Amino acid sequence: MPADLAVIGLGHLGLPLAQAAVTAGIDTIGYDPDPRPYAELRAGRSPVEGTLTASGIRRMLSGGFRPTTDPAELGRVRTAVICSPTPLGPDRTVDLTALGDAARALAARLRPHTTVLLESAVPPGTTENVLRPLLEEGSGLVAGRDFHLACSPGRLDPGNRTHTLANTPKVIGGLTPACTESAAAFYGRLTDKVVRARGPREAEMTKVLETNFRHVNIALVNEMAVLCHDLGVDFWDVVRCAETKPFGFQPFRPGPGVGGHGVPLDPGCPPYSTHTPGHPLRMVSLAQEINDRMPSYVIRRCATLLNEHGKSVRGARVLLLGVTYKPDSADQEAAPAREIATRLMDMGAQIGYHDPHVLDWRVRERPVPRADSLYEAAAAADLTVLLQQHRTYDLQGLAVKAQLLLDTRGATPAGAAHRL
Structure with missing residues (x-):
C-alpha cells in the first residue's frame, strides 16, 4: 500500500517525527530492521523510553501509522527520512553502520522524484560523501537530478513540552536548490519555520556547533564548580547572580556528568580529516575530558x-x-x-x-x-x-x-x- 512518507529508524528521532507527520495527516510508515520496535509498537508500547506515551502510540496507529520490518515498503513512498542511530564507537568516533544499512535498504527500492532526507547526527560531509554514493550505487539514479537529497539534523529535546517539532525551526541543506525546496515543502507541513542552509555540510555543521556549544559550556561550569568548592565559594549562588545579567551571558549548571543523545564531535580529527583541513577543535576535546571527569x-x-x-x-x-x-x-x-x-x-x-x-x-x-x-x-x-x-x-x-x-x-x- 503506497504511503507519502517513510521514517527509517524508530528511535528518539524517528518516532516523534512519525507522530508529527501522522498528526499532520501524512500517510506514514515506520521502517526499522530491528523487529523489537515493530513488536512494541504493534502492542501499543513505545520501544524507546520517554519518547511517546502509550496513548500517543494508540493515536498514531489509529491515524494510519504502519510500523514495518519489510524494506519493500520503502519503494512506495514519496519522501524518506533517515533517522538511524549514529552512536559513538569505541574510538569515540561516530558509528555510521546503521545509517549505511538504511541507505542500502532504501537505495535498492528508490524511485525517481523521491525526496530523501537525513536527520541523524553525522559528521560534516556524510550526506555527500557517504549517503549520496550509497543511494546512487544502489539505485542507479543520480542525486540532484533523479531524486532530491538533503540534510536536516534532528533538533528534538526528548520530553520537552515547550519546544516541540512544530515550534522549533528546522534547518535544511539540500544538495541543490531544488533539493532544498523539496525538503522545505515537506517540513513546512510539520513546523512553523524552515531555515535554509547553503548546503548539506552547513546543515550538518549546525548540529555539531549546537552540540559542542552545550558540552563546552557545561564543561566550563563543571570546572568552576570544582574550583569554587575548593575555595569555599557557593557556585550555585554565583550562577544565580550571573544569570541576572541581561546580555552576554547564558546560564549553564554543573552536574555529575553529561548525558543525552547529542555527543561532542570534533570533525577536524581522524577519521573525518579526509574531508576537512584537519584542524582539531581543542576546546571540544578539553570539554569532553573535563565532563568525563x-x-x-x-x-x-x-x-x-x-x-x-x-x-x-x-x-x-x-x-x-x-x-x-x-x-x-x-x-x-x-x-x-x-x-x-x-x-x-x-x-x-x-x-x-x-x-x-x-x-x-x-x-x-x-x-x-x-x-x-x-x-x-x-x-x-x-x-x-x-x-x-x-x-x-x-x-x-x-x-x-x-x-x-x-x-x-x-x-x-x-x-x-x-x-x-
Whole structure:
C-alpha cells in the first residue's frame, strides 16, 4: 500500500517525527530492521523510553501509522527520512553502520522524484560523501537530478513540552536548490519555520556547533564548580547572580556528568580529516575530558563526606536518586548514574536507587534494588546522592529525612544539603 512518507529508524528521532507527520495527516510508515520496535509498537508500547506515551502510540496507529520490518515498503513512498542511530564507537568516533544499512535498504527500492532526507547526527560531509554514493550505487539514479537529497539534523529535546517539532525551526541543506525546496515543502507541513542552509555540510555543521556549544559550556561550569568548592565559594549562588545579567551571558549548571543523545564531535580529527583541513577543535576535546571527569569527582565527594562522618565507602549504604540523563524523563542515554554506581560498587558500597520513571535498573547486567519508599530508604542510607532532580522529589523534605545528602544538581535549598 503506497504511503507519502517513510521514517527509517524508530528511535528518539524517528518516532516523534512519525507522530508529527501522522498528526499532520501524512500517510506514514515506520521502517526499522530491528523487529523489537515493530513488536512494541504493534502492542501499543513505545520501544524507546520517554519518547511517546502509550496513548500517543494508540493515536498514531489509529491515524494510519504502519510500523514495518519489510524494506519493500520503502519503494512506495514519496519522501524518506533517515533517522538511524549514529552512536559513538569505541574510538569515540561516530558509528555510521546503521545509517549505511538504511541507505542500502532504501537505495535498492528508490524511485525517481523521491525526496530523501537525513536527520541523524553525522559528521560534516556524510550526506555527500557517504549517503549520496550509497543511494546512487544502489539505485542507479543520480542525486540532484533523479531524486532530491538533503540534510536536516534532528533538533528534538526528548520530553520537552515547550519546544516541540512544530515550534522549533528546522534547518535544511539540500544538495541543490531544488533539493532544498523539496525538503522545505515537506517540513513546512510539520513546523512553523524552515531555515535554509547553503548546503548539506552547513546543515550538518549546525548540529555539531549546537552540540559542542552545550558540552563546552557545561564543561566550563563543571570546572568552576570544582574550583569554587575548593575555595569555599557557593557556585550555585554565583550562577544565580550571573544569570541576572541581561546580555552576554547564558546560564549553564554543573552536574555529575553529561548525558543525552547529542555527543561532542570534533570533525577536524581522524577519521573525518579526509574531508576537512584537519584542524582539531581543542576546546571540544578539553570539554569532553573535563565532563568525563565529573563521575570520578562525585565519587571523591561521596568518599570524603562518608569519611567526615566516620564511615567508609566499603559497606556503606548509598542511595542514588534519579538515574536518567534529564529530569522528568525515562531516557537513560549516556546518563552518568551507571558509571557512578559501578565505581561505588567496585569500592564495596551497597547501592540502591529510586527513580519514578525507571522501574527496573541494571548495572553490569545485575538488577539494582529499587526503593519503594523514598523517605524510608533515604533515612536508612548512609549517603543519599541526588543525580537527577525529577519534579516529583520533595527535596526539602528529603534533606530532613536523609542521614547525609549530596546534591549534584544544586536543586536543594541552600544549606539543606551538601552541594556539588
